[in-house]
Amino acid sequence: MNSEVSEKKTIGILYDRIRWEEKEISRRLEERGASVQMIDGKLQVLSLDTPEEAVPAVVLERCVSFYRGLNIASVLEAQGVRMVNSAKVLDICGNKLATSLLLSRHNVPSPKTVVAFSAESALQAIESMGYPCVMKPIVGSWGRQVVPVRDRETAEALIELREQQGDSIQSIFYVQEMINRPPRDIRCITVGENIVASVYRYAPADTWKTNVALGGHTEACPLTRELEDTVLKASRTIGLGVLGVDVMEKQDGQLLVHEVNGTVEFKGAQAATTNSIADKIAQYAISADKEGLAAEPSVREIEAEA
Amino acid sequence: MVEAECLECEAKMKINDDVVVGEIISCPDCGADYEIASLNNGTVTIKVAESVKEDWGE
Known part of the structure; x- marks a missing residue:
């Protein structure tokens, strides 16, 4: 290998389904002079004893399947690969209970939550929260099975349905207070210590969920000092990386962090953001093997310059 | 532009030139x-x- 080639940095992108985000990150990495190695998570056979020599020193985890991404990240990390995000961060973000526990322990404002561990005690958990409340699975995304529970009959039906699914994780009942919020929430994307995008996500007409995957649309959201502080505190609490921090606004203006995403989708956020989110991620990945990642301007600084 | 045949209904699917491995x-x-x-x-x-x-x- 000649010196020119060896100096060119290679960044891996671990995927199982190529979306717009993966193509965009790949394009931006190449624009920044890096080589990109696409790693199909579905085809990996990893030995715990023999390090994968073919895997680059830095790999961006971009799997759609949470368990696949997490477990491959764990193995590669053990072999010395710098995973973005780390397996630990992925693990926390993929589990709503683990996320809530950390946020609560570090006084990051988040919705009041109770959890029950069987159908038998689930109704008690729901009634202790009071109606209406929200029931969510602890693993899952895109708003799947996130349900507003407005009365006892609905609660009983939902618990019965969960029970019948036969999957043990469905017997973990994670119940949150219903926040009286506008028909939107806020998605902030953090890359390291910087907020690179801040958008409102509006629920589609006649629905309650704001997920872009369900048809919600985005608009730019001003990054207030309070929002910045809340989001960065949440990111630091989870462990930093490339994160999607979701925030709700209470009627009295208080901000509550309700979710942190570890394999963030940002096509919706990009539609309402001037700067390239993918490029910020590319830049972060390229400098990720160094001690102390290069500081990048935050949205606030970018806006101030404009 | 290349084409592939649907394994289900045998329709011809047009595939854009900028497609990459792993895309759906x-x-x-x-x-x-x-x-x-x-x-x-x-x-x-x-x-x-x-x-x-x-x-x-x-």
């Missing part, structure tokens, strides 16, 4: 989803795409 295409006739398995000098191979599972998301 859908049959315009029956809606079946396929993953681009390989691309070599204008020949493309496809395989049935994985379907959404409980742990999918962000």
Whole structure:
């Protein structure tokens, strides 16, 4: 290998389904002079004893399947690969209970939550929260099975349905207070210590969920000092990386962090953001093997310059 | 632009030149989803795409 080639940095992108985000990150990495190695998570056979020599020193985890991404990240990390995000961060973000526990322990404002561990005690958990409340699975995304529970009959039906699914994780009942919020929430994307995008996500007409995957649309959201502080505190609490921090606004203006995403989708956020989110991620990945990642301007600084 | 044949309904699926391995295409006739398995000098191979599972998301 000649010196020119060896100096060119290679960044891996671990995927199982190529979306717009993966193509965009790949394009931006190449624009920044890096080589990109696409790693199909579905085809990996990893030995715990023999390090994968073919895997680059830095790999961006971009799997759609949470368990696949997490477990491959764990193995590669053990072999010395710098995973973005780390397996630990992925693990926390993929589990709503683990996320809530950390946020609560570090006084990051988040919705009041109770959890029950069987159908038998689930109704008690729901009634202790009071109606209406929200029931969510602890693993899952895109708003799947996130349900507003407005009365006892609905609660009983939902618990019965969960029970019948036969999957043990469905017997973990994670119940949150219903926040009286506008028909939107806020998605902030953090890359390291910087907020690179801040958008409102509006629920589609006649629905309650704001997920872009369900048809919600985005608009730019001003990054207030309070929002910045809340989001960065949440990111630091989870462990930093490339994160999607979701925030709700209470009627009295208080901000509550309700979710942190570890394999963030940002096509919706990009539609309402001037700067390239993918490029910020590319830049972060390229400098990720160094001690102390290069500081990048935050949205606030970018806006101030404009 | 290359073409692939839907394994379900045999419709011809047009594949854009900028497609990459790992990307998902859908049959315009029956809606079946396929993953681009390989691309070599204008020949493309496809395989049935994985379907959404409980742990999918962000």
